[in-house]
Amino acid sequence: MKVMIVVLPALGHLFPVVPLAWALRAAGHEVLVATSDGAVNAAIRAGLPVVDAAPGVDIAATVFGQGQGTKEERARTLRERGKKIAEAGATTPDLVFERFARVCALMAGETLKAARDWRPDLVVYSRLQGAGLLVAAALGIPAVEHGFNFVAEPGFAGRYLPHLAETFDRNGVPRREPYVQPLHVAPPELMIGGGEGWPVRYVPYNAGGELPPWLFEPARRPRVLVTLGTVVPKMAGLDGLAPLLAAAEETDAEFVLALGGQAEPGALGPLPANVREAAWLPLHTALARCAAIVHHGGSGTTLTALAAGVPQLVLPHGADQYINAGVVSGGGFGLSREPEAAGQKELAELLDDGPIRAAARAVARRLRDLPPPAALVPRLEGLAAAGG
Structure with a gap:
């Protein structure tokens, strides 16, 4: 055939x-x-x-x-x-x-x-x-x-x-x-x-990529992946991450900022000490070593996070991202906020070992069915x- x-x-x-x-x-x-x-x-x-x-x-x-x-x-x-x-x-x-x-x-x-x-x-x-x-x-x-x-x-x-x-x-x-x-x-x-x-x-496919050694080291604090995908940085820039990164500085967690090669290192200016920049990371592999993800609501990112069973904080910017954000928040396996409204409260809820995490794990099992x-x-x- x-x-x-x-x-x-x-x-x-x-x-x-x-x-x-x-x-x-x-x-x-x-x-x-x-x-x-x-x-x-x-x-x-x-x-x-x-x-x-x-x-x-x-x-x-x-x-x-x-x-x-x-x-x-x-x-x-x-x-x-x-x-x-x-x-x-x-x-x-x-x-x-x-x-x-x-x-x-x-x-x-x-x-x-x-x-x-x-x-x-x-x-x-x-x-x-x-x-x-x-x-x-x-x-x-x-x-x-x-x-x-x-x-x-x-x-x-x-x-x-x-x-x-x-x-x-x-x-x-x-x-x-x-x-x-x-x-x-x-x-x-x-x-x-x-x-x-x-x-x-x-089945998540996010292309290949070299995995940094630190990704395999046990995280001393919860690790949160942050990404805006490949389209939003080109169309709208990275300003939508500013409130989130400000809140990250006050959060007891390690943040991995994966810009997918869509922005030059340092494009966001000085970052908090607990925020690490990364180039292209195969998303599904990285998420296996993360406690949560903050992202723009792209369909592939949303579904990859569902498959990984991690809580999501969705900051929609456009396209079908508001629909995807509604599915995440409506299903109880994550939160949805406008980019300017994401703060320390949302990060704390995201990292809590409570109903959102339980729902995220349940939907991952459902996907495997x-x-x-x-x-x-x-x-x-x-x-x-x-x-x-």
Whole structure:
């Protein structure tokens, strides 16, 4: 079986699909990734063959305005859009469809060209990557919508298609909805929206990285990982961490500030003595040696923390982060605060050996009950053989 994996040009969309790609290859199937921008090198580092579907295009700058306007303007816009997305709940707002349809338009031609040459039997695409729908419709093969967060929106592909009409027309593909099978990466009780899908265990993949020796030393105090992921530092800067770091100085804990290579060392100025900067750390490995995490609410970070069973303090900045923050706080396995409102009280609650920690451990056990990606391979084989 040949499986084409079509993902948006962002680590948060590529990383969740990597374990399934590995499972398919381990079962003897061929895999080809189509993505662009920084996700191309990330796919290569994951050991996967990849096609650059938009060579030479800086999609973050072209579509999302990364680097345009002041840092304060970008942070404000990011937050406003994030709150609109959260207000819509499981119903994707048109503004999201419109923006991601522009990404798909840039990637569609090369993706379809590669697909017609390679002739896959099945397409797996990251949610919002309309080029996957285009390939499935053009080749008459089934598609698998690989989720990356907690949204299970009924009729999602059908709602997306009108926004992709121009891309379909330009590439000579009839505007028809292919057979789509959603995959959900969280337990059904945590999914929002009621859409049906196959549940699959979220297996954290955060790329490789050299682990510093101090990470393996027994922590004399509780260790807290702090991160804003890879997108927020570029879009909004690091100012959202200032109140948290001020509170850290008064907290009896060790803080590890993992900026993922998205900021120069010292970018936040002098740090408290109990705050240590780190470069890229494989998040799931680091969390195994931490008592808690403070983060921006990115889907991959949130799900990785769930899998690790550690309490979370979420400081949402935009995108779907407010939705993820609501799942964390509503499920009782963490807290959610606006970045400027995170203080010593929240850190103390996060580190307490109480109900939040117990709930975090319980949800980690629940995640382990879900079938791993390898268990889905026979179902995908059947889907490809049946043609949908």
